[in-house]
Amino acid sequence: MKNSTSTKLFVFFFLLGSILQISFALTPDEQMKEGITLAKKAYISYDKETFQKAHDIFGKIYAADSTNLQALYNLTYVEYRFLEMGSRDKALFDKYVNQAVEHAEKISSAKGFASEGNTLLASILMMKITYNWAEAMTLSPRINALLGDAEAINPNNPRAYLIHGIMKLNTPAAFGGSVKEALENFNKTISYFEKEEESSSITINWGYLDALAWTGIANEKLEMSDAAIFVYKKALSIEPEFSWIKYVLLPNLEKTKNGTKNTF
């Protein structure tokens, strides 16, 4: 019995030590890259727990150095994803909404981060509309202004066009929405992403897969299912396990094409 307890304690402390050792051994940049890898993995599988791990890492780095805007950006990005998930999970949404807005506002007012910061803030405000679309009246003008600024500061920022496109796609036509304009924005997004060169940046480069998925959705709305299938398959050729497309968008489209989708 004693031996058994000792063995368990040994294993426990060994593992704890290993974790601590790994953790202490990594530099902030390395930790950031680890967080980015986790965040990307979380998005592919759309897994809250993995996002939470990434959030913890970015949170720890930011807590240690509150001037580290890259960490704050990554942290806020994950919070944006929590809000995205929170459209069906009120507790999750409520938990992160205020701090996400606060963080994004801080980034957007920081020198050198305005374009990305504005875009992230616009994304977060857009999620507030998704959760309570009655807020569109209040937030839409602000989102449009933020995106306008983001595009003006960096005309090659693909994420600004992505969010612009999502807004256009989900806004009723009478209030300025347009599938056509959405698709034009998504096309711009994809085009800028495809022109981007690989970099080992320590801020997360997100949006390409979203752009492909939203392009597919816009094409579906325009009844161009061939084009939708292409972008979905293209996304899967980049990330074969991209769950949104693999398990939701593409199967639904195929069902619709086969006339089996239940529209009721």
Next chain:
Amino acid sequence: MKSKIFISVLLLLGNLFSQTKIKIEGNVFDEDKKPLPMVMVFLSNSGDGVMSDEQGKFSFLTKLKDKIILNANLIGYEKFSKELDLQDQKKITLDIELKESALKMKESVVSASSFGSEKGKGLVLSRIDVLTTPGGAADLFQSLKTMPGITQVSESAELYVRGGDPIETITMIDQALIYHPFSYESTYGSLFSNLKNEFIKGMYFSSGGFSAKFGNVLSGVLDIETKGVPALMHSSLGISLANTNFSTELPIIEDKLGFNFNFDQSFTKPIFWLNGGLEKFTAAPTSKNITGSVNYAYSKTGKLKLFGIYARDIQGVSVEGTEYQGTFDGNTQSKFINLQHSNVLFSKLVMKNSFSVSNYSNQWKLGVLDLLKTDKVYSFRNDFEYFFNSRSRLLSGIELENRKLNYLGQIPNSDYNIRPDAQKKVLDANIFGSRIGGYLELESANTFGINNFASAIGIRYDRIPSLNLDWINPRLNFSYKLNEHSTLKTALGIFNQLPDPRLFSSVDGNPNLKSMKAVHYVLSYDYLFDEDNSFRIELYHKDYKNLPLETSLLNYDNNGKGFANGVDVILKSTLTNGWSGWISYGFISTKRKWMDFEELTSSSFDITHNFSLIAKYFIAVNWQVGINLKYATGRPYTPVIGSDYRLSENVYEPVYGVKNSSRFQDYKRLDLRLTYFTTLFDSFSSVFYLEGLNILDLKNIFGYYYSPDYSERKEISSYFGRRTVVVGASFSF
């Protein structure tokens, strides 16, 4: 053994080489050989493809073999598909030419002098513009009055378009004509419309040179499309000093069946109590409006929509007339119901039908005047759009309309004596008739093979069997896209319309009157800076003929005439720094010889200069401030220069000077609106507003009333002749 391994390796390598990717590359361009960037070029049922670059070039690799379809998609262009045989290929090079699609054609054929709620169709007035126009009370008609081509003749909601009388502009809802879309009608016009903004999905307005689709109209068209099946359940509650409102959108079956409902009750007593003026009313104006629709999508393209409005208003106003001081009582009731059906047949034919019934009654009482007017209209309309190809479509349609008006009651014999004991004429006049109309219009992009040159050539025929009247109206619209930003447009056409039905009365009118006629000439230049910023300048000339003219023998004949010349300019902008708004200016010179104007005279709608500035700015995250500044030349009027005493009636009869030889003072008004947007209890998107109408308390007048012998005159203030403050809020959930 070694040799076997060697052979196996060779075979494996051979197999690997056979998996070598094939390169597909080329260029995408339009019919002018202009490179097209951002075209999605891809192989069917695969993820192989790429987007073309700025030079229209594309290049990608594929592992696919055999025959496969290559596609190229760009919105606004026809889809391109071509079968490729990849067998034994290493590289395929091809050029792709995309042709402009029907959608793009539809945009390029848009006529001059028009604007709508859809982007990509030139000048835009969106619902949000209507909702946030300061002083506009979220009323479509009041907001439209800030656009060029609509003159500020009065503060009423009626649209005076380019020198035309309000009856010269028609309103259509889901294809159906509605003749009385207003509330609070009085002798000074109507204050607001009955069309609730919550129901408007799309809107098209034209102030001239419009399509052959629209008949029996001389000056302007407002064509409204109401909302369909709601996507989400949504309700809103609004309350202000003058009004309370509840609306809801209720989907029953997703994308299939849903309801839209709105209830609106206005009560103006608090607003007059706060701002003064309550003493002018014996019954403060109140109105009720119930609007609803049921929408059913029975197939992917087939839709049924039942839309109805019930509106009622009452008002009692103390009137200080020259010879009579009493009360004006107005009581109006309006019912409108329309069933619309639409579907796409054989993939190229869009069909829309509507059947509507409207029933309107309006009673006015003032001294001896006690008149009940009823207007019942049945109308049926069928519109077809047939797409020959991506570059041309044929529009056609028929409409049948049956209208019956009745005037019942008594009217004073003369306009200078309306006292209860004045001499009167008893009326029980029925005026009824039917109209049959039909039109054909061919729209084409790249007309005559000329790139960027679009046209709409139409003709319509209308017939009034009971009057044995008919007319043919040719209409032409041409546009030439000079470059990516600017377009030159021109329109000309002939327009006919029956005069006001009451002029056909056999008692005091002429049942043999003919239709009025106008010829429009419009030249327009549009510059679109980007999707949110646009500029337009337009020159127009309108020639009126066959206008009704008073004669002693026939009461009225058709020897009237007139013209309207003018320039309209608008700059509309949404800037990224939080500013949005528009500046519009219209210059007009218009004269008419009609009704009791025996000579060609400045018409009552001759408002030389019309200026509007609408500016909205987010002063803080949730705070928006807006202004609406209006200036308009004073309206012409005929001055009273003396009076004659009528012993038999014990009343003075005014002696008038030269017709419309004087003008009221210029119209000036500044409205200010402060809006606070917030969310209450995490659920209620709330808008609180404080609005100051005529905030500078500038004096604007409707007209004059006189002392009994006409030796002194006093001003009659306009609706917003004094500073008026309104507070209100709306909550959406």
